[in-house]
Amino acid sequence: MSTLVLALAAGAVIGLALGALGGGGSVLTVPALIYLAGFTPAAATTASLIIVTATSATALYAHATAGNVRWRTGALFGAAGIPPAIGAGTLAARVPEAVLTAAFAVIAALAALVMLRPSRSGRRPTPVGPARAAGAGAGLGAVTGFLGVGGGFLAVPALTSVLGLxxxxxxGTSLLVITVNSLAALxxxxxTHVPLAWEVIAPFTGAAIxxxxxxxxLAAKLSGPTLQRIFALALLGVAAFMLTDAIR
Known part of the structure; x- marks a missing residue:
């Protein structure tokens, strides 16, 4: 199968994940570019940010028109994460690739377990204060910068469990956070002058959008708990694959 066909197929799947689940795009994009398109890890990370930024912005617009974006919370969450993301990204450059991969897998698994926790029926959303949103955003930004991903797979659990959305x-709000964080990281x-194969990135991005x-x-047709379970199981699968790859 040609690289172009693989890029189109992978882009479509990643776009579905971002549009329906509000995250998981960069988790899936980096492995797809490395294992399917033959990118180096450095090139895959940078290309992933291009793809995820464009796709997240497109999905954000669709969710915003449906009233699913909490702009104040998302803006605080995303802005607070930018400085920690930059600092953690500098630190990550000095850490061995296998350690980063293993850390990524552990964080993804923890996020999945949070999403799989039974939710209390009839629970009202918790009022979100600026300090709480900024603190959670800074923590997410640090993890995002260290692992070199958009952070949507952590943003959704944080927004539901920590902030009560x-x-x-x-x-919808996580897509705002992903767009801000990915654009800042990009x-x-x-x-860095990392060579990029635009003949793969362009169709990949188009299919993802x-x-x-x-x-x-798809998100409009499924219940919240169903989306949570799908998201969590996808995260567990990605975590298991990457952890296995890291310890080989």
């Missing part, structure tokens, strides 16, 4: 509001990498549009419609 409903699942659909968390999905700008910080502009001076189209998939994100369909993912938004």
């Amino acid at each position: 409903r699942m659909r509001a968390a999905v 700008v910080a990498r502009t001076g 189209l998939g994100a549009r369909d993912g938004k419609h």
Whole structure:
């Protein structure tokens, strides 16, 4: 199967994940670019930020028109994470690749376990204060910068469990956080001069954007708990794969 076909297929799946679940895009994008398209880890990380930024912004627009974005919470959450993400990204450059991969797998598994916890029926959303949103965003930004991903797979659990948002509001708001964090990380990498294969990145991004549009419609048809279970199981699968790869 050609690299172009693989890029189109992977992009469509990742777009569905971002549009329906509000995260998981960068978790899936980096492995897809490395194992399917033959990118180096450095090139895959940078290319992933390009793809996820464009796809998240597209999915964000769709969720915003449906009223699923909590702009104040998302802006505080995303802005607070930018400085820690930059600092942690500098630290990550000095850590062995296998250690980063293992840390990524552990964080993904923990996030999945949080999402699998039974939710209390009839629970009202907790009022979100600026300090709480900023603190959670800074912590997410640090982890995001260290692992070199958009952070959506952590943003959704944080927004639901830490900040008390409903699942659909968390999905839409997480896309704002992903867009902000990914764009900031991408700008910080502009001076690295990593060679990028645009003949793969462009169709990958296009397929992801189209998939994100369909993912938004999928999200409207599924209940919040169902989305949580799908998201959590996907995270566990990614975590297991990456941990196995790290310890080989």
